Amino acid sequence: MQEIRHQFREDLRELERQVLGGMDLVAGQLDRAMEAVSYQDVELAAIVVADDDRIDGRYLEVNQGILSLLARQAPVAGDLRIVAALLHCIRCIERMGDQCVNIAKLVPLSGHESPKDKEILDAIERMGRLARAQVMAAKDALGGRNVELAQGLVRQDSEINALNRGIFRRAVEIGDDLELREWGMFMILVARCLERIGDNTVEIAEQVVFVVTGLFRELAGHGAGGEATLS
Amino acid sequence: MSGRPPHDHRSLPTEREPTTASKDPDTDERLDLDALSELGDGTGHTVSVEDLSAYYGDNRAVAGVTLTFRANEVTAIIGPSGCGKSTLVRCINRMHEEVPGARVQGRVLLDDEDVYAPGVDVTAVRRAIGMVFQRPNPFPTMSIFDNVAAGLRLAGVRGETLRERVHRALRAVGLWSEVKDRLDRPGIGLSGGQQQRLCIARTIAVEPEVILMDEPCSALDPIATLKVEELIDELKSRYTIVIVTHNMQQAGRVADSTVFMLDGSVVEHAPTQQIFTNPRDERTERYVTGKFG
Numbered sequence: 264m265q266e267i268r269h270q271f272r273e274d275l276r277e278l279e280r281q282v283l284g285g286m287d288l289v290a291g292q293l294d295r296a297m298e299a300v301s302y303q304d305v306e307l308a309a310i311v312v313a314d315d316d317r318i319d320g321r322y323l324e325v326n327q328g329i330l331s332l333l334a335r336q337a338p339v340a341g342d343l344r345i346v347a348a349l350l351h352c353i354r355c356i357e358r359m360g361d362q363c364v365n366i367a368k369l370v371p372l373s374g375h376e377s378p379k380d381k382e383i384l385d386a387i388e389r390m391g392r393l394a395r396a397q398v399m400a401a402k403d404a405l406g407g408r409n410v411e412l413a414q415g416l417v418r419q420d421s422e423i424n425a426l427n428r429g430i431f432r433r434a435v436e437i438g439d440d441l442e443l444r445e446w447g448m449f450m451i452l453v454a455r456c457l458e459r460i461g462d463n464t465v466e467i468a469e470q471v472v473f474v475v476t477g478l479f480r481e482l483a484g485h486g487a488g489g490e491a492t493l494s
Numbered sequence: 495m496s497g498r499p500p501h502d503h504r505s506l507p508t509e510r511e512p513t514t515a516s517k518d519p520d521t522d523e524r525l526d527l528d529a530l531s532e533l534g535d536g537t538g539h540t541v542s543v544e545d546l547s548a549y550y551g552d553n554r555a556v557a558g559v560t561l562t563f564r565a566n567e568v569t570a571i572i573g574p575s576g577c578g579k580s581t582l583v584r585c586i587n588r589m590h591e592e593v594p595g596a597r598v599q600g601r602v603l604l605d606d607e608d609v610y611a612p613g614v615d616v617t618a619v620r621r622a623i624g625m626v627f628q629r630p631n632p633f634p635t636m637s638i639f640d641n642v643a644a645g646l647r648l649a650g651v652r653g654e655t656l657r658e659r660v661h662r663a664l665r666a667v668g669l670w671s672e673v674k675d676r677l678d679r680p681g682i683g684l685s686g687g688q689q690q691r692l693c694i695a696r697t698i699a700v701e702p703e704v705i706l707m708d709e710p711c712s713a714l715d716p717i718a719t720l721k722v723e724e725l726i727d728e729l730k731s732r733y734t735i736v737i738v739t740h741n742m743q744q745a746g747r748v749a750d751s752t753v754f755m756l757d758g759s760v761v762e763h764a765p766t767q768q769i770f771t772n773p774r775d776e777r778t779e780r781y782v783t784g785k786f787g
Contacts, residue, residue, distance in 0.1 A: 267784050267785070268783075268784040268785075271784070337743055338783070339742070339746070339770040339771070339782045339783060340769075340770060340771065340772065340773050340778070340779045340782050340783050341779055341783060342783045343770070343771055344771065344772070477771065477772030
């Protein structure tokens, strides 16, 4: 048996590389956004906002590439599943990029020398590290077609969700200092962004399972939790 | 044709009047759905192949195939050259045995009747199971009318009935408005796409129960191909259709289920959507994605 359609295969691999690279871009943006939050670094936050163009550009490139591939090569079976998954994943990547921007935009709003609550800040930083780990796990799961790793992402994501709820509770009970309460409210918003990034990595994980098995299963507890198949 | 169940038009597109034709014959192929509904009994018939093997001398082209072609469905057979797909369909209407040295083992059932049973009239089998070939093959010396009438005349149909049935078949394949003024002209004067639809009209004029198509569009241009595909989609409401095709996109477009054959055997038979999104067999996956040639 001899492999044919070399150009198609090379184009498909290149699109996948662009998507996987998109997750590296997200990880970089997330690192800087979290650093800006931790150190109240307004300039760094502005860089994060400006750099989102790179992720948006990647999104457009991959979208264009996939449209061209669909129109010219009519991929089927496993090829069709990976093409559909890449289209979905690049959308998730674009959204995660937007969440990094949302975090960065909150930095100047939360005040220069505002009082901080260590418990909340620790939890936010931990959420940031977890979200980053999930982005990288989603990348490895997709690149390696690793269903086990993809399914493991859901367990990891539940920790982010728990931290998100904890930050909310803590912020509600934070005390009477107006500035501290205001900072706490902004941290709720940051936590929400990180929680959404976690959700997007779970969506990518679902796509990995779909690519490998042909079954679409909602891995997280959200939604109906049903299973569907394309066939 | 009395006692025929009424045909349900609800699922079909709105009928258009063939006489309101535009001037360009190639853009005006309208299926006359009334004509279509008057053809065949509309109930559809199932073809089953049981442990079928077909040989050319010592060479086994089809190796123990068991398959069911469901009534009122289009089944596509795909596979690389030499996989036995054309031979398989030629066994269904007993055309394979016309090749010198060819023989068949196993059974082919049209509903419950074995088409290979002793005493079965081969001509009757071929009338019940019509065939459309790769290249349009109108009878070269015959007019458009006579091409469609040929099979009917063999069956003893004459006079007004003959004329009506020829017209109805031409309307059913969407050719009527294009040829109604030149029915006495040679069939080979038509374009390739029109000739192929003429051959389909010839096939359905004798009101078969099953239509076999062996690469019916491989000699046609893309527009003519799409017209024939549209016709196939309409015909399946009356007939059971088996189509052999090299064109996987065509199988994807027209077939309800798809059979993948390799080396004379069936690798996978599944709903077309499954074959093209999530085939169960690795060999099907490799073939449809072009991973081997």
